Amino acid sequence: MTDKHITLIGAGLVGSLTAVFLAKRGFTVDVYERRPDMRKENISAGRSINLALANRGIHPLEKAGLMDDVWPMLTTMKGRMIHDKTGQCHLQPYGQRPEEVIYSVPRADLNKLCMTAAEQHGNVTIHFNHKCNRVDFENNTVELEDTLTNTVFEKPFTRIIGTDGSASSVREAIHERTSSHNFVEPLGHGYKELTIPRGQQNKFQIEEQALHIWPRGGFMVIALPNKDGSFTVTLFMPNEGPVSFSEINNEQKLKDFFAQEFPDALPLLPNLVEEYFENPTGNLATVRCKPWHYQDKAIIIGDAAHAIVPFHGQGMNCGFEDAWELTQQIDQHGDEWIRIFSNTDSQRYTNGNAIADMAIENYIEMRDSVNDPVFRLKKELSFELEKRWPTLFIPRYSMVMFHRLPYSEAQARGKIQQEILSQLVEDKTQVEQVDFKLAEKLIHDKLSEFVFTH
Ligand SMILES: Cc1cc2nc3c(=O)[nH]c(=O)nc-3n(C[C@H](O)[C@H](O)[C@H](O)COP(=O)(O)OP(=O)(O)OC[C@H]3O[C@@H](n4cnc5c(N)ncnc54)[C@H](O)[C@@H]3O)c2cc1C
Structure with missing residues (x-):
C-alpha cells in the first residue's frame, strides 16, 4: 500500500x-x-x-x-405546487430569479x-x-x-x-x-414510494416543472417529475398512531384514506394498493x-x-x-x-x-406551514426584502438551495431574518401594510453584508 x-x-x-x-x-x-x-x-x-x-x-x-x-x-422544478383537500392548486415559486430553480435527477x-x-x-x-x-x-x-x-x-x-x-x-x-x-435520532415517521405513471402520448399528468405537495399537517404526499413523464410519489407519515403506517394496514383503509385526504391524487395512482403493500416502508x-x-x-x-x-x-x-x-x-x-x-x-x-x-x-414547513397565511405572508415579504436589500437579506430557503454559503451561516442568518419577519408582519395581512422604514433599520442593524459564493 x-x-x-x-x-x-x-x-x-x-x-x-x-x-x-x-x-x-x-x-x-x-x-x-x-x-x-x-x-x-x-x-x-x-x-x-x-x-x-x-x-x-x-x-x-x-x-x-x-x-x-x-x-x-x-427536470426543472420551479416551485412547490400545493394541492389542497378540494383539489385546488397553487404554485409557490422557490426563488424570484429565472435561475433560482432546483432539479429532479x-x-x-x-x-x-x-x-x-x-x-x-x-x-x-x-x-x-x-x-x-x-x-x-x-x-x-x-x-x-x-x-x-x-x-x-x-x-x-x-x-x-x-x-x-x-x-x-x-x-x-x-x-x-x-x-x-x-x-x-429516529424521526418516528417513515416513507413509502408510489408512482404517477406518464399519461397519454408520454405526457405529464400534472404540472411538469414543480415539486408537488399535498400537505396535511401531520403527514404529506410529495411528487417529483421524471424525464419519462411519470412522477415518483412519496407518502410521509408517522410509523405509529391514528394516521400511520401501522394503522393503514388494509386495502379499504388505504383507499378511504387517500379518498379523504388526497382526492385529486387518487385517480393518478392506478397501482396505489400494490405499491403501498409491496414497496418497503423506509425509515x-x-x-x-x-x-x-x-x-x-x-x-x-x-x-x-x-x-x-x-x-x-x-x-x-x-x-x-x-x-x-x-x-x-x-x-x-x-x-x-x-x-x-x-x-x-x-x-x-x-x-x-x-x-x-x-x-x-422543513418537514414541518412542507407538511403544515405552507398552508398558513402568516407563513405565506412572510414568504412574500422575504422576497420583497431580498429585492430591496439583496446583499443583506436572502430568504433562508434560497440561501440553502441557490447559494453556497456554509449551511451554518444560512442557519444563523435565517434565525435573525425570521425574527425580523415576525416583527414586521405582526398584525399585518398584506405586504403593502409593512413598515419598510422599520424593515430597513432592522436589516441594517441586525444583518451583516452577505458574502456571495457563486
Ligand atoms: C426518501 C429520501 C429522499 C431523498 N431526497 C433527497 C433529495 O431530494 N436531495 C438530496 O440531496 N438528498 C436526498 N436524500 C438523501 C440522499 O439519498 C443521501 O443523502 C445520499 O444518498 C447520500 O449518499 P451517500 O453516498 O453518502 O450514501 P448512500 O447513498 O447510502 O450510499 C452508500 C453506499 O455504500 C454502500 N454500503 C453501505 N454499507 C456498506 C458496507 N458495509 N460495505 C460496503 N458498502 C456499503 C451502499 O450499498 C451504498 O451504495 C433523500 C433520502 C431519502 C431517504
Whole structure:
C-alpha cells in the first residue's frame, strides 16, 4: 500500500463522486461496494428513485467535469405546487430569479454516471458484492466479505474513506477508538414510494416543472417529475398512531384514506394498493457524530457522517460538498493527511449539523406551514426584502438551495431574518401594510453584508 492508495467503502452517490476526484489527482483507489453493479443488474437504486439537485450539488459535479452529462438527466422544478383537500392548486415559486430553480435527477442514472467516470480513469477499481464488516485500526486492515461466495478476508489499507451511508461500518470503527458521540435520532415517521405513471402520448399528468405537495399537517404526499413523464410519489407519515403506517394496514383503509385526504391524487395512482403493500416502508433518522476522522487513517463523509431527513432535499447535495471540501484539502495540503482529515472534519461538521436541523424544520414547513397565511405572508415579504436589500437579506430557503454559503451561516442568518419577519408582519395581512422604514433599520442593524459564493 502506497501513500497514493486510498480504500473507499461504498460506491453510492458520494463514494463514486469522491472516487472521480481522487482518480483525477492520480490516486489508486479500491472501492468496496456491498451491492451488485447496478449498471449490469437490474437492482433498485435504493432509497428514493429521484432526488432534488441544487446549486451545492451542481458545483462539485461541475468541478468533476460531469455536468455536461448530468444536464440532460434533469427536470426543472420551479416551485412547490400545493394541492389542497378540494383539489385546488397553487404554485409557490422557490426563488424570484429565472435561475433560482432546483432539479429532479434519477438517483440510479447519476450514480451510474459517477461510477463510470471514476472507472474511466483507469486507476479506480470498484469491487462490487464486497461488504466491509470491520475496520481494524490496530493492524490497518479492513475485513471484507464477498457476498456472492460468503468468503471473508482481510485487506491492508493506508487510508480509508467511509462513504458507506447511514449505517456506516467505518463510522462504527472510528467511534470505537474515540471518546466521542455517535447518535442516531429516529424521526418516528417513515416513507413509502408510489408512482404517477406518464399519461397519454408520454405526457405529464400534472404540472411538469414543480415539486408537488399535498400537505396535511401531520403527514404529506410529495411528487417529483421524471424525464419519462411519470412522477415518483412519496407518502410521509408517522410509523405509529391514528394516521400511520401501522394503522393503514388494509386495502379499504388505504383507499378511504387517500379518498379523504388526497382526492385529486387518487385517480393518478392506478397501482396505489400494490405499491403501498409491496414497496418497503423506509425509515427516517438523523445521524450526528463527532469526530468524522481518526488520526491520518480514516474519514467519513456523506450520509456516513450526517444522514439527515430528506425534507430540504440536501442529503446528497451536502455529501457532494463534503467530497469537494476533502478534495480541496488534498489539493492544499498534499500528503499532510492529518491536516486534510481534521480540516475537512472541522469545516464540515457544524454544517452537517446545521442542515440536519434545517431539514427537520422543513418537514414541518412542507407538511403544515405552507398552508398558513402568516407563513405565506412572510414568504412574500422575504422576497420583497431580498429585492430591496439583496446583499443583506436572502430568504433562508434560497440561501440553502441557490447559494453556497456554509449551511451554518444560512442557519444563523435565517434565525435573525425570521425574527425580523415576525416583527414586521405582526398584525399585518398584506405586504403593502409593512413598515419598510422599520424593515430597513432592522436589516441594517441586525444583518451583516452577505458574502456571495457563486
Ligand atoms: C426518501 C429520501 C429522499 C431523498 N431526497 C433527497 C433529495 O431530494 N436531495 C438530496 O440531496 N438528498 C436526498 N436524500 C438523501 C440522499 O439519498 C443521501 O443523502 C445520499 O444518498 C447520500 O449518499 P451517500 O453516498 O453518502 O450514501 P448512500 O447513498 O447510502 O450510499 C452508500 C453506499 O455504500 C454502500 N454500503 C453501505 N454499507 C456498506 C458496507 N458495509 N460495505 C460496503 N458498502 C456499503 C451502499 O450499498 C451504498 O451504495 C433523500 C433520502 C431519502 C431517504
